[in-house]
Amino acid sequence: MxxxxxxxxxxxxxxxxxxxxxxxxxxxxxxxxxxxxxxxxxxxxxxxxxxxxxxxxxxxxxxxxxxxxxxxxxxxxxxxxxxxxxxxxxxxxxxxxxxxxxxxxxxxxxxxxxxxxxxxxxxxxxxxxxxxxxxxxxxxxxxxxxxxxxxxxxxxxxxxxxxxxxxxxxxxxxxxxxxxxxxxxxxxxxxxxxxxxxxxxxxxxxxxxxxxxxxxxxxQYGGDTKVSISSEQGVQHFESGDVSQDLLEALKKSNKVYDISMHRPDLETVFLNLTGRQLRD
Amino acid sequence: MNKMLALMKKDFKLLFRDKMAVFFTFVFPLVFAFIFGSIFSGDGGGSKALKVAVVDLDQTEQSKAFVEQISEADEFTVTLSTEEKAKDLVRRGKRVAYFILPQGFGEDYKGVFAGSPPEVLVGIDPSRKAEAGYLEGSLMKLGINRFEQAFSDPTAMTEQLDASIAQIQESDDIPDEWKSLLNDYLPKMKELTAQEIGNGEGFGFGGEDGAENPMMPLKVTKQEEVVKRSGPQNAFAITIPQGVIWAIMGCVIGFAISIVQEKTLGTMNRLIVAPISRTQIVAGKALGCFVAQIAVVTLLFVVAYFVLGVRFNLPKLILAAVASGICFVGLMMFFASLAKTERSVAGITNAFLLMMGMVGGAMIPLFVMPGWMQAISNFSPVKWAIVAFEGAVWRDFSYGEMMTPVLILIAIGVVAFILGTRMVKLEQA
Structure with a gap:
């Protein structure tokens, strides 16, 4: 150790x-x-x-x-x-x-x-x-x-x-x-x-x-998953901590869904969240 | 110790992989010593006249004329001197030989047909066999001239014949048969010469240069004068210590750069993290530098001994090599502590050593420097290293005299090493 x-x-x-x-x-x-x-x-x-x-x-x-x-x-x-x-x-x-x-x-x-x-x-x-x-x-x-x-x-x-x-x-x-x-x-x-x-x-x-x-x-530091739903009503974006629950709710309200995309936080997100986006030279 | 040796072995491998470094450490100093040694030794097409001292103890017309002949001969560069001074010049190696024309030289010189050949005492170091033969031959050539003079000048010939007839008549040593023959022959010769004077013409004797004359032109008596070796044996005795200094400076620059390079490469970090103490790292580097210096000194002096005829006192040479090794290892460590990059350490080391080399006699021999420059040179470690090596080669230093440069070198080395090891930061910045 x-x-x-x-x-x-x-x-x-x-x-x-x-x-x-x-x-x-x-x-x-x-x-x-x-x-x-x-x-x-x-x-x-x-x-x-x-x-x-x-x-x-x-x-x-x-x-x-x-x-x-x-x-x-x-x-x-x-x-x-x-x-x-x-x-x-x-x-x-x-x-x-x-x-x-x-x-x-x-x-x-x-x-x-x-x-x-x-x-x-x-x-x-x-x-x-x-x-x-x-x-x-x-x-x-x-x-x-x-x-x-x-x-x-x-x-x-x-x-x-x-x-x-x-x-x-x-x-x-x-x-x-x-x-x-x-x-x-x-x-x-x-x-x-x-x-x-x-x-x-x-x-x-x-x-x-x-x-x-x-x-x-x-x-702890990644934040929520970013979800996008494209349907007849247009494109809907939201962030979710509980994707399965929130996605189900969103789909119920949408007609004719064309596309669903999700962006889960990764370590880079965590890193940038913690260290900021300012350039380091 | 094994780790220090491993460090040293690695540094040597790196050194020998760098062809330029090998050239400047091992070859360039030899080239330097050889070229400058050849130039200063006069083998580059200069005068080959032998420097001799001539002493005329006879002070007759004939002896003075013979001295003049020697002076005018291409084979000799003559210094007129007293007997004592001439011997001293030869003993101190300032002149190759001396010629002494003893009293009675002139009288013998005149006696072409009787008496002894004129004697010339030649003093020369017994080790200079080649020069001795050359000198004797050259003197004989000049001696032959006395026959030419005698036979080409009828008046002088008549005088010679009168003198010879008188000598023969007075002599008890000549057998009666010879006496009778010569008493018959010489007056006839005198008669013939008188006719030639009347004709106003000269006459020759035998071959063109009189070389077929069976009589001895001169009696050369050699005297041994052992030269006291207080000066350089030859120009290489001066240029080899200078070449050694260039080689040592090459080692110092190379190893100072290698220390900085270990830092910039990051290999020093590997060394520090390894189970090897900082003292061992520094000592390994120092040992490498020291051994490299001893190697180049050995190489140069082996070549100097076997190829260039430079002789030296081995124990004193070892003393000089060790002392200069310590000095320049210390300086290497000091320079390495001053710089952070290879370029800066090379710059600092080159600048310092070139300056020290210039004033210290690595370029111009110390003994030809003006007084003020010699005074400044006392501040250069290069000067003391050269003095130490010269002490072992041609200055004929006693061990007591060797101690001055040796102790100065060691002191410089120790102080520089302590400062360097305290100041050097082994970690990568």
Missing amino acids: IQVDALNKHFGSIHAVKDVSLEIPTGQIFGLLGPNGAGKSTSISIMTGLIDCDSGSVALNGLNPQSKQARFKIGLIPQSIALYEELSAVDNLSFFASLYDIPKNKMSERMDWALEFVGLSDRANDRVSQFSGGMKRRLNLAASLLHDPDYIFMDEPTAGVDPQSRNKLFENVLKLKELGKTVIYTTHYMEEAQKLCDKVGIIDHGQLLALGTVDELLK
Whole structure:
């Protein structure tokens, strides 16, 4: 379990993380959503022990993320392609594996597994500079899994990725969950969160605005379903919290119905309702 | 330690994948040392005249004429000197050799048919065998001229014959049969010469240059003068330490950029999150930079030794290499702490090192700098690194003398390293 308690972090006058508290049970995929500059990466950086917080605490099964013991359990997939472009995939993996005291006889086994996991076994000896953006993203993930971490922090792992590679990454994330890993996934692509995450937190201006399962958030922040009925009397629009009841009532009053359309709230609606529609640059 | 070695190994792999970096770290310094060494060593088509000191102890008409001949010869650049000063010049390596014309040189010079050949004492370092042979040959060539002079000038020839007849008659060493033969031959020769004077014509002797003359033109007596090696053995002894500095500067720039690059790429975040301490990360980088410096120093001095004939004191060279390694690792860390991007760290490091290199003797040798520039150079770590390397190569420093540049380099390195590691932010901004 990951326990985050009243985290605060300032960068000069900017209050980047404000009193963030949450709990992520082991084996879940947790989505941390927020617009650009909301505080997602800073929160991840604190949770992985990359930077110190000003106040509050993080515990990974009771361990301080900056402790050596915890570091063996953390896998970080940074937002940038954190690889050496001039080295081959194998050279990259070999270097990162060497940082984790992996026994020599297990190292090649782990590297083979990681390459196979992300579908890059046949490109193992090619230089990263020759890879497509999607391949680099997948290798970026592989490099973080060599030491078989329990907590996997993925900071916007699908940025600039083609649909095929994105789909492969989704498969990887779900597979990691199957393997019992806890995944913390930051993104601003709502469909990804809706598809993958067991639990979601929405953060903006450093504050955690909402926390719960997708259904809970939809119910709480999504608003009513938008219904449109086209009939002889014309087009009728209404919003409904109880669609089956309200639709039945509306149909009783309509002659010769041509079309019915419904727009159920999704996570994007929730997100925009919570964070507003103002542009973030 | 394994993690630090892994970091170092990775950095070396990255370095060797970058062909330009390899060129500027390993090849360019050699090219620099070779080109400038060749230019300064005079192998580029300059004068090949040997610098000699000449001492005329005889001070006769003949000795003075012979000195003049030497001075006019293309083979020599002559400095007239006293015996003591000439020997000193050779011992200090300022002149290749000295020639001493001893007393009696003139008398022997005149005696073409009798007496000893004129003696020339040649002082030269025994190790300079090639120059010694060349010198002897050149002197012999000049000595042959005395026969040409004698036989082409009937008046001088008559004088020579008179002197020779008198010497033969006085001599007890010459066997009677020879005496009788020469007493018969030389007066007839004198008669013939008198006729030639009457005709107003000269005459030759044997071949065109007198080379077939069986008599010795000169007696060259060699004296060994061991040169005290207080100056550079050759121009490469100066340019190799300069080349080493360029190589070291290449390492510093490369590794300072690599630290900043780890931050901008995000790989530094992976390192920080891994179970490796910040000290190990910094030490791994420092170790990589240090080993790269030692590698280029080794490469350059191996080439210098086997190809360019540069000799050095190995323990002192190791001392210089380690001290400069520490100094420039510290500076590398300091530069890396100042910048946030590869471009800015390259700019800062290049600007600082080029300036330090200019005033420190990486471009112009320290000893040819004007006094004021030499004073400024004391503030450049490059100067102290060059002095340390030169101390091991040609300045013939004692260990005590080596300590000055070595301790200055280590002090600069330690201070810069402490400042750098305190200031450097490993996390990505």
